[in-house]
Structure formats: structure tokens, C-alpha cells
Amino acid sequence: MPSPARQDFLPFALSLAAAARAETLPRWRTGCASEDKGGTADYDPVTDADREGERAMRALIEAEFPDHGISGEEFPDRPASGPWCWSLDPVDGTRSFTCGLPNWVTLIALLHEGRPVLGVIDAPALDELYTGFGEAAVLIAAGAASPARVSDCRSLVDARFSTTDPYLFSGTELDAFQAVRSRVRTMRYGHDGYGYARVAAGSLDLVIENSLKPHDYNALIPVVRAAGGVIGDWRGGEDLSAGKIIAAATPQLFEAAVSCMENAA
């Protein structure tokens, strides 16, 4: 029997996103206002959303694909007994979640022999889901699907550039970031994994970050690549294991960012 292809897992991946949404979205913006704080002292909506979101996704995977591995943020890894493994981050952008801001996402990746081949970036509070596998990237907004495609931005001077928090950079990394920042057309902050979704959809052109963990970046790779974009490391390669990521709309823009950062450091 042939092994299933990555696109065969798409409906299942969407069911994982839906299961996580059912746990995360009802907990968002609860416990924010003063009148809601009277409950138990250890009430923490984002921790609950993280844990219950991941638990719901794990239960579906364990029931449907008991041979698949699972690596998530909240629970110990479950080793695979075959080539397939899921990487899960129920709430990426926990600070936005706790601040009642809508740009947090759920990240889901399917890996085949260690390489991410299908990604989902779901933004429950915005009702936008971005998915990519092979050369097909799709945005499902308010239930309506449309193709996702990167912009044709090729140079820093035209680029709409985003990073989550400039204070995550220091030393030569800060110099490298600031060199790019000083050259781009527009700079935005604060979007965590959602920034990569908007690169895939063509309204941002460039995201540069550090400090990302595998469950932060695994899902981004298939989405950005399937939309026609480039995602790699700060040296221009494809080794993301140090957590230093560049996502760009075009190879030219990716190379321009790498070159600008190398010259600054």
C-alpha cells in the first residue's frame, strides 16, 4: 500500500485547527477586565488555552494515527513508529492573547522524516486560516477559500518589514536588524506567527526574527514556500535550528536581507 501523500492529510489538519479553536477562542478576552478577576487565584486563561488546545489536537492524532509522532509545547514528545510526526503550538503570540489582541495563532505542522511538508497557521480571533503544502497555499477567511500568494517585492527599499519585538535583538544581532530596518519602506511590530501568514498572503514582504523554537517555525515553512516565498536562516541557508529566521516574498529580497545583515554585523 503506498504511503499517503501530504495533501491527503489536509482535511485532518483542518480538523486539528478546529479542535484547537474550540478550546482557545472561548478563553480569549476572559479574565481581562477587573470584574472577571474574582475567580480562583491560579486562573490563567492563556495557560488553559495552551494546554487544552494541545490536548484536543493530541487526542485526535492518537485516535486517528497512532503511529504518528507528536511534538508540542505543553506535553512530552510522543515518538513516531513511522515517518510522520506532528509539531503543535496551540497559542503562538501568548502575549497578544493575554492582552486581548487578536493577532495570536495556532501553529500545526506535519513532518515527513523530519521535514515539514504541510503547515497550518490559524488565527481564530480573526477567523483566518492559512495552509500550505507543496505548491498550494490557501487562505480560508470567514469560511471562504482563496489562493495565497506572496508579493513580487524584490528590494529592501520597497519592503514592508515586520518583526515581533525589536528588544529581542542585542549586540551584532541588533546591528543587523537595525541595518534592515533603516532601509525598508515600512516597519511593523508585534505579529508573531501571523506576520509569516501575511507574507504568504502578499501584504507583508519580509519577516526577520530570532529565538524561534521548532514548534514556532515548523508550520511556517510549508505555508511560506507553498505561497511562492523563501524561508531560511540568517546566513542565507536553510538551517533554522538556531531559531534565526528570514521569510521573504522573493529570492532577491531574501538575498538582499542576508547581505544587508552580514555587512552590518
Next chain:
Amino acid sequence: MPSPARQDFLPFALSLAAAARAETLPRWRTGCASEDKGGTADYDPVTDADREGERAMRALIEAEFPDHGISGEEFPDRPASGPWCWSLDPVDGTRSFTCGLPNWVTLIALLHEGRPVLGVIDAPALDELYTGFGEAAVLIAAGAASPARVSDCRSLVDARFSTTDPYLFSGTELDAFQAVRSRVRTMRYGHDGYGYARVAAGSLDLVIENSLKPHDYNALIPVVRAAGGVIGDWRGGEDLSAGKIIAAATPQLFEAAVSCMENAA
């Protein structure tokens, strides 16, 4: 005949927001992706959204209240022949708008003898409208209204703090900002006028900014105050004309921010 009270203008202010939405929202996320760039060379969706949004609001005011003044971002001021004046910013957060990000807002304020008495912060892409007048603040999300109320956060160590862009600060202003940043629980960036709306709704506790113009801050004042919050200047007073704004959930937090900034500068 008695002069109308500020709340009598609420339905009209909501109609202004709806008229602006009809011009701004259809232009958002157009012209983003490469395949949409083939049009006329001067196509600029945010400029069109700004201009047409303000034009639509002005037309309603001129027809309904020809004696009211109008001060907007896009067209020359129209002087009042009475005590009432409208302050309009059709797209606050133009960088977010051009980057296809959802956290841009339309700002509408009604001023009586120069003092803002009714404010609207409308977030069309999020379908959230925040309004405040007197002691009543309301959030209308997806058509459903609920009271808006600040949090009870009283100290920097517990505060969820937001500013749009830390690179807008330099010199002693940067020192003052960084002193606050280093003390708070959570820091977020990138939300322009939407940050103040989330202070009013109790999920952010503190916003500090500089460089704001009257059409940027007039609408924020009644919304934050009606929700129970404090909005003032960096010296702890109420003179916003220098564009240096602090919005805080409680008087204690406001004073803590002022004191922290004064000690740092």
C-alpha cells in the same frame, strides 16, 4: 431651545463610522499581491481610503449640521458657527492598513467649545467599534453591544503596556520609555489607536506615545475616560497639545508611569 446633549449625537456618530467603513474596508488588502499591481501607476489604496472616508463623513455632517465645524486629516478645516466641531481621522494606522494587518482604526470625535465630549474608535477589519461619552463606554463587536470598562491594574509590575513603535522615541524620551518598559509585565507594539480601545476594554492597562496630532488623540479621550481610565500628558497633566500621551487603567497606574518617566529623564 436647549442645546443638544452629547449623547444625542451618538446615533449620528455611528452613522459617520458606518459611512467611513463603506469607503475604507473595501480598499483594504487590495493592491497587496503582485497580481493586483497592474493598474494605474498612482493607485494607492490607503490614500484613497483616507480621502474617500473623510469625504463621506464630511458630506453627512454638512448635510445634517451645517453649523458644525470639521477638522480632518485630508481636507482644510471648516470653521464652526456654534460650539460644536468634529475631529476626523479616517485611517489611523496607515502602515498597518498598507501591510494588510487588521489593527487600523477610524477616529471620530465631537468637540464642544474645543473639548472632546464624544469619541468613536472604529476597527472595521475587526468589526469592533468602541464609543464613549460622559460615563458610558460601549463596545459593539459584530453588532453586539456590551459595556467597556478598564482593568483595575494599579502598578507597573502588573501592567500590560503598549506603544506603536519604540523607534519614535529618542534621547530623554527613549530613556523614559525604556524605564517603563523594563518594569511592566507585558510589552506589545504596533497598535496605534486600537491600543487605547483595548485599554478602555480592560485587556491592556497602559499606552504611552508621542508625536500624536489632535485628530489622532481627540477621539481617544472620551472613550478612555468614559470606560473609567485616565488619559493625560507625560507630566501628569491634561495638556495633550504636545502630542505626548499616557492612557492608563487607573489613576494609580497613571501616576506610577509619570513618576517612572520623570525619574528616568
